[in-house]
Amino acid sequence: MLPGKGAEVLRVTQFRVGGMTLIVSMTVGLVLLAAADVLLITQNRQLRVELVHAHHALLPPTGRHVPPLLGVSPTGEAVEVTYGEDQRETFVFVYSDSCAICSQNWPAWQSVARAARSPRTRLVFARLASTAKPLGLELGDDLPAVVKIAEIDPQTAFAYNMILTPEVIEVTPAGTIGRTWLGDSVGSELASLKEAVSH
Numbered sequence: 001m002l003p004g005k006g007a008e009v010l011r012v013t014q015f016r017v018g019g020m021t022l023i024v025s026m027t028v029g030l031v032l033l034a035a036a037d038v039l040l041i042t043q044n045r046q047l048r049v050e051l052v053h054a055h056h057a058l059l060p061p062t063g064r065h066v067p068p069l070l071g072v073s074p075t076g077e078a079v080e081v082t083y084g085e086d087q088r089e090t091f092v093f094v095y096s097d098s099c100a101i102c103s104q105n106w107p108a109w110q111s112v113a114r115a116a117r118s119p120r121t122r123l124v125f126a127r128l129a130s131t132a133k134p135l136g137l138e139l140g141d142d143l144p145a146v147v148k149i150a151e152i153d154p155q156t157a158f159a160y161n162m163i164l165t166p167e168v169i170e171v172t173p174a175g176t177i178g179r180t181w182l183g184d185s186v187g188s189e190l191a192s193l194k195e196a197v198s199h
Helices: 005-058 100-115 154-159 187-198
Strands: 069-072 078-081 089-096 121-128 147-149 167-171 177-182
Touching: 069 121, 069 147, 069 154, 078 147, 089 100, 089 187, 100 121, 100 187, 121 187, 177 187
Parallel strands: 089 121, 121 147
Antiparallel strands: 069 078, 089 167, 167 177
16 A cells, blocks of 8 residues: 555545534434424414413303493492393493503504494493503593493403403393404404494
8 A cells, every 4th residue: 555545545434424424413403403393383383272272261251141340430430331221232441551552552442432433332441450550541531422430340350251451342232242352453353343343
């Protein structure tokens, strides 16, 4: 063997072995990444299903019969919203003074209230009590047709499953829960709410 030839063969062999090792390592890495991706997609789907179930568990159950809505007006008088005496759909806008999304929704909700002209609908703005610092959400006198509840009776809030804010609860003339809108009133959600209130 010529001097240096063995070292050259060794270097070529090492390169081939090193190159093969690199290719195998990269292939294994790609397979592991693909497996992790599939696992994450599966977990994401499962989490989405769980979130949908949790979301629905927090909403007032559709079809549930609810008692009259009790509370106190901004001027301190007792308020009672009853059902069945007239054939109007009631839309209860539930908010909290400490809810940042409520504050973002406020202009949209007020525009919905101002646009609601149907004699077949009644709007109620109901505030859940909060111990947090208020954001200053005030119902102006420019919404005279809206029933205003400054503080909802706690037992009534429980009966309506009022846990999350902001939400809008539709109550049928028979006093059963219809549709519920939860969270941001934007885009298609806002359009859907406006259509429901204006029908």
